[in-house]
Amino acid sequence: MVESQVSTAAEAGDSRRGNPRIQDVARRAGVAIGTVSNVLNNPDLVSEQTRAKVEVAIAELGFVRNSAARALAARRTDTVGLVLTDIANSLFVDIARGADSGTARGRLQLLLANSDSDEAKQNSYLELFDQARVAGIILAPMDRPLEATLAVHSHGRPLVLVNAPTAEPRLCNVIVNEELGGYLAASHLLDQGARRLAYLAGYPDLHAITGRLDGVRRAVAGAGASLRVVEAPNLKIGSGRALGQQILQSDGIDGVVCPSDPLAIGVIQAATDLGIRVPEELLVVGYDDDHFASESAIPVSTVSQPGRRMGELAVELLLEEISQPADHLHQTVTLDPRLIPRRSSLR
Amino acid sequence: MVESQVSTAAEAGDSRRGNPRIQDVARRAGVAIGTVSNVLNNPDLVSEQTRAKVEVAIAELGFVRNSAARALAARRTDTVGLVLTDIANSLFVDIARGADSGTARGRLQLLLANSDSDEAKQNSYLELFDQARVAGIILAPMDRPLEATLAVHSHGRPLVLVNAPTAEPRLCNVIVNEELGGYLAASHLLDQGARRLAYLAGYPDLHAITGRLDGVRRAVAGAGASLRVVEAPNLKIGSGRALGQQILQSDGIDGVVCPSDPLAIGVIQAATDLGIRVPEELLVVGYDDDHFASESAIPVSTVSQPGRRMGELAVELLLEEISQPADHLHQTVTLDPRLIPRRSSLR
DNA sequence: CTGTTAGCGCATTCAA
DNA sequence: TTGAATGCGCTAACAG
Numbered sequence: 001m002v003e004s005q006v007s008t009a010a011e012a013g014d015s016r017r018g019n020p021r022i023q024d025v026a027r028r029a030g031v032a033i034g035t036v037s038n039v040l041n042n043p044d045l046v047s048e049q050t051r052a053k054v055e056v057a058i059a060e061l062g063f064v065r066n067s068a069a070r071a072l073a074a075r076r077t078d079t080v081g082l083v084l085t086d087i088a089n090s091l092f093v094d095i096a097r098g099a100d101s102g103t104a105r106g107r108l109q110l111l112l113a114n115s116d117s118d119e120a121k122q123n124s125y126l127e128l129f130d131q132a133r134v135a136g137i138i139l140a141p142m143d144r145p146l147e148a149t150l151a152v153h154s155h156g157r158p159l160v161l162v163n164a165p166t167a168e169p170r171l172c173n174v175i176v177n178e179e180l181g182g183y184l185a186a187s188h189l190l191d192q193g194a195r196r197l198a199y200l201a202g203y204p205d206l207h208a209i210t211g212r213l214d215g216v217r218r219a220v221a222g223a224g225a226s227l228r229v230v231e232a233p234n235l236k237i238g239s240g241r242a243l244g245q246q247i248l249q250s251d252g253i254d255g256v257v258c259p260s261d262p263l264a265i266g267v268i269q270a271a272t273d274l275g276i277r278v279p280e281e282l283l284v285v286g287y288d289d290d291h292f293a294s295e296s297a298i299p300v301s302t303v304s305q306p307g308r309r310m311g312e313l314a315v316e317l318l319l320e321e322i323s324q325p326a327d328h329l330h331q332t333v334t335l336d337p338r339l340i341p342r343r344s345s346l347r
Numbered sequence: 348m349v350e351s352q353v354s355t356a357a358e359a360g361d362s363r364r365g366n367p368r369i370q371d372v373a374r375r376a377g378v379a380i381g382t383v384s385n386v387l388n389n390p391d392l393v394s395e396q397t398r399a400k401v402e403v404a405i406a407e408l409g410f411v412r413n414s415a416a417r418a419l420a421a422r423r424t425d426t427v428g429l430v431l432t433d434i435a436n437s438l439f440v441d442i443a444r445g446a447d448s449g450t451a452r453g454r455l456q457l458l459l460a461n462s463d464s465d466e467a468k469q470n471s472y473l474e475l476f477d478q479a480r481v482a483g484i485i486l487a488p489m490d491r492p493l494e495a496t497l498a499v500h501s502h503g504r505p506l507v508l509v510n511a512p513t514a515e516p517r518l519c520n521v522i523v524n525e526e527l528g529g530y531l532a533a534s535h536l537l538d539q540g541a542r543r544l545a546y547l548a549g550y551p552d553l554h555a556i557t558g559r560l561d562g563v564r565r566a567v568a569g570a571g572a573s574l575r576v577v578e579a580p581n582l583k584i585g586s587g588r589a590l591g592q593q594i595l596q597s598d599g600i601d602g603v604v605c606p607s608d609p610l611a612i613g614v615i616q617a618a619t620d621l622g623i624r625v626p627e628e629l630l631v632v633g634y635d636d637d638h639f640a641s642e643s644a645i646p647v648s649t650v651s652q653p654g655r656r657m658g659e660l661a662v663e664l665l666l667e668e669i670s671q672p673a674d675h676l677h678q679t680v681t682l683d684p685r686l687i688p689r690r691s692s693l694r
Numbered sequence: 695c696t697g698t699t700a701g702c703g704c705a706t707t708c709a710a
Numbered sequence: 711t712t713g714a715a716t717g718c719g720c721t722a723a724c725a726g
Contacts, residue, residue, distance in 0.1 A: 019703095021702095021703055021704085022702080022703065022704060022705095023704095034706080034707095036704095037704070037705060037706080040704095040705095041705075057701080065703090067702035067706085068702085068703080068704090069702070069704040069705085070703080070704055071704090071707075072702090072704070072705090073703075073704040073705040073706075074704080074705055074706085092703070157695085186701095233709080242707090
């Protein structure tokens, strides 16, 4: 099963004791140590000739800057840390992409850490970045108290939240209006003629899930329709199918709002199995605009969240806080989700 | 659209000029600087009482270790860098998970960087990690020459490859047998009675795609069946549907091997649209075991790659190289993929 | 077990 | 423009 093909050991570079230092470069180029530092950090201050000599020496020696020494001496860093709750979730991937383009614009480097929905890991990565004296931290936190986070921030590390459950007045926070998302989804189904809605509340303790439910309730109340709320054990297809089969058998449900796209796909499958036609007899809407939602057999209507924009905005806010640590105004930016109607909800 | 709710500025921690240093802690605790260092790094060498005093001082001051200074003085780091080609790809996410559990076991921290299929970014992150003097680097490289990578490695940075296109004798490499994957997929369809196969070669210049094709060819040749190879512009559902419609119209194709699950789903949709029943009249197999493949209307057979294991193994090899830089034997570990038969290919 | 000291490699003065 | 000196905050080695 495991075929191992071995080869000879390392034969290069290891003869040197440690890496070449800036001083080695200086000696080799026949210049002073400060000059080498200048070609690295302020090339304009160095004559063309000298610079060339130094660059040759750097190349010949294979010199690589030691960022620890650099950070220590310069008392700053140009790295931003992003701590993600779940690297497998498309929203967070989008946020990372947005953050990446944001930091690139600011000549910063972005390092990722995946907390994997583990609070201890989350805090451990926060501390790692704090110890590394990163320029700032962006955190997509779990639905839990933010003590450790506030601690990191309170001793001076710039930090902004993304997709945090509650507005935290002492921190910047980029969130999306969950209530509105639920409202958009439910209103749309009602507009299309549904009258007996169901909401599949996966992970009912997540702020996103309950926030969306509030919006669904508001829409339903305004339309004088009925709503049944069912708790789903998770947000996957399997749950959607199981719950779909359960509620579609009897209730006369004609519209289902799902807080995830897999859930919606599961419901559609259950309906198909039961001979209930989508969208003719049942309207379904999902959430997140997962890549496969638009391309399943019956393209799934969905509520899309502006993940990239969230990441970009988080970086902007972070840069603000970095540049004006004193009189920086913390703010919560709330972005609106957007309904994308597709066949599963259009009559 | 964007509602901004502002609050007051930071009111804590900023009065201090810079972060407290280990010396401040020592003074406050009334001990020597080395003692503080010891409670941080060798708690066993310190008496219970002293340790308590120091810990109180640390807490009161909000002291956070400066890892740059630490790294500089200790001449080492306990961080491993993982450079990923595509954070949105489930294989790489699995690799990251595996690497994470591997590093956790070794008391190392894992930092991620997403090259986003951009060679310049990939090299820039390699350099970032190199400058940071990380303990080692794991790289899931793009299908390109590895000059920059070899340069980083050759001046002494431990580095192992994951999922690299070709075995690189100077480096450890954890790969999966692509040829075998294609062979397993095609053989399975042939076993189930298919005789006229098609292979949807998305991104035909990727080693993974062509490697699998080789395996498909081998299986087909052994069975005296026919094979049609079609180039797909990418690995998404849309391509699968488009190509499916194209080849299923006329050719009498009765089995399709797809190098991705979305492609397979697209083909199944095309078949359904054309009134061709799956699996009765057409057998389909995908690749990667994407989470939704098992749960679509017709569960998709697939070839699963051992991503987690790849990540774990990469860390193991890296740790070996770190601990014995001199007489370390580079090796290429080839893992076997596994066929997961589901309804789309079972008669 | 505790305290002292000498660098780690670099950026950054300030003179020349 | 260039070069010599100072110290960033910490670890490790060693003497007490």
